[in-house]
Amino acid sequence: MIERYTRKEMGRIWSDSFRFEMWLKVEIAACVAHNKLGVVPDDALKDIREKAAFDIERIHEIEKTVDHETIAFLTNVAEHVGPAARYIHYGMTSSDKLDTALALQLVAASDLLLAGIDNLRQSVGELAKKHRHTIMVGRTHGVHAEPITFGLKPALWYAELGRQYERMRRAKETIRVGKVSSAVGTYSSIDPRVEAIVCEELELEASPISNQVIQRDRHAEFLCTLAIIGGTLEKMAVEIRGLQKTEIREVEEPFPPGQKGSSCMPHKRNPNVCERITGLARLLRGYMHTGVENITLWHERDISHSSVERITLADSAILLDYMLAKMNWIIENLVVHTDRMKHNLASSKGLVFSQKVLLTLTQKGMSREDAYRIVQACSMKAWDSDSTLLDELKRDAEVSAQSTGEELEACFYLDDLLKNVDIIFDRLGL
Structure with a gap:
């Protein structure tokens, strides 16, 4: 992923340095397991633990010749370890190391994403509570439909982010799987106990069955989860963008001093961060599709998934981490124009109370069909004139025959329409 969208900690997880650290961690864990089973002597394990290291530039140099990254890595580690290196990678295939190490990367990335979701959810919850009755x-x-409170919007996001947190937690568990089962998953050259010891040491679950690789439905689920979470962030961003339109202007994303909105129009204050999040969500969905394509491999394994995963897994995690941080910044600094909210509500000329009028007329004995016809006709007159719905209702003979002016005016009380908002917040624990 380009540096523009890469935050430091998530970027570190997907760096060559961290990846090779995880490779070495898996290889050493396998040596420890073999030592427990009497395959690797104590003195050899001591040498491996003390001397095992790698040099990224040297790995790349070797790879230019061998055209095999795992062999280049093992060759470089052997240069550091010496004779005891013959026990490193003993009975293993490349994917024993690659897939198990990848699981460690994905678990680390998941932990950062879970923290990001939780931080954003807390910020959204605070915004909801602040505007509970706005x-x-x-x-x-x-x-225009009916009156709501602005707090209900972030309250909705709060609930959804709770579900997203659980999805991310489940995706982490799905991907928290290792394998050390040799070339085609039959343990032909390695004791199955090695896999159990390695996975326990690394806090992974041992895959109950594999071929040469851990099955890619797990990785597809991970990418699908990230894309779904991105969809929630996009929904939030699009809502803010819509409410920031000049003619609405009920909220605005932060616009710090010195920021510019246009190279040619000095007045512009655009929701560019929300637009950026919208665009990045599209990328996540694209990577999700590619992840699903990776589920199908030839027989016990081919390598068609590898080049794809070098991009999709890292990029998706990096992008979502960035999106969560940016949305959190927006929510914490969101500009809310309560005066514009009042103005826009008033501009509806009372039309937003039409359902209350409909119900009142039916309660007074009018059929629903007649009540709907009359309220709709009065609403259309108000739409197309300078009058209000209440004015038109008071002029209507059929309405006057059923309800008094006071009864009609009671239909336009905001408190009655919003009397149950607190119940919703209480359900959410806000």
Whole structure:
């Protein structure tokens, strides 16, 4: 992933240095297991533990000749260890090391993502509580519907982020699997107990069955989970973008001093970070698709998945980590224009109370069909004139025959429509 979207800690997990550290960790764990089973002598294990190291530049140099990264790595480690290196990678195939080490990377990445989701959820929860009773208009199909509170929007995100946290936790468990089962998964050259010891040492589950590789449905699930979480962040970003439109202007993403919105229009204050998150969510969905394509490999394994995973797994984790941090910054610094919310609600001329009028008329004895016809007709008149829905209702003879002016006016009380908001917040623990 390009440096622009890479945060330090997540970038470190996907660096060559960390990857080779995990490779070495797996190889040493296997040597420890073999030592417990009497295959590796104590003095050899001591040498391996004390001397095992690698040099990235040297690995790349060797790889230019052998065209095999694992062999280049093992050759370089042997240069450091000496004669005891003959026990390193004993009975193993490349994927025993590669897939098990990859699981360690994915677990580390998952921990960062879980922390990012949790941080964002807490920020969203605080925003929801702050605006629990901040009244605004709700919109369906982009058109004014009924009054809501602004706090309900982040409350909705809060609940969804809770589900996303659980998805991420499950994805971590799905991918927290290692294998040390030799060339085609039959343990033909290695004791199955080695796998059990290695995985216990590395805090991984041993795959109950594998061929040459851990099956890629696990990795596909991981990528799908990241894409789904990205979808929630995109939903939040698109909502903020919509509410930041000039004619709406109910919220704005932060615009720090010195920031510029356009090279040619000095007045511009664009939701560019939200737009960036929207774009990056598309990338996550693309990587998800590629991950699903990787499930199918030839027979006991081919290498078609490898080149793909060098990009998709690292990039997806790095992108989501960046997106979570950026959205958290937006939420913590979101500008909320409560005056605009009041103004936009008032601009509906009372149309947002049409359902309450409909229910009142039916309660007074009018059929639902007649009540709907009358309220719709009065609403259309208000839409197309300077009057309000209440004005049109008071002028209507059929309505006047059923309800008094006071009864009609009671239909337009905000408190009645929003009387159950607290129940929703209580359900969420906010």
